[in-house]
Amino acid sequence: MKGLLGILCVASVLNFQCKKSPPGGPVFTGRLIVNGPCDHYAIQLIRGSLDTARVEAVWHDPDNDSTYTQAFSVFNYCTFGSLGLARGDTFTFQLDPHPLAQTCPICQIAVAVPTKQNAVINVQKIK
Secondary structure: OHHHHHHHHHHHHHHHHOOOOOOOOOOEEEEEEEEEOOOEEEEEEEEOOOOOOOOEEEEEEOOOOEEEEEEEEEOOHHHHHHHOOOOOOEEEEEEOOOOOOOOOOOOOOOOOOOOOEEOEEEEEEOO
């Protein structure tokens, strides 16, 4: 009985010492800058820091003649559209380190979006 109690105490101490990172890693803030037809989305990073390999430092949107910094397109477009965000909305998000391949059908309308892509999860609109 004492042995079992000792094992439970050690397991409890070890469990408290383990610090788990939040799912998806750090939380970023972004603004939806492209909400085009056929599941074309782009985000401008407005708070947080991403590796330069993951964002376009400067991106020009020829559709509305605007220039944005720290922009990327949404990789997980199949589910992103169901979040109900509108162009200009600000929201928090995390990056999905293991995104699933996108297999939903999309139309072939050409919409300008940045070439660098990220999958976003845990999106919360800022009111």
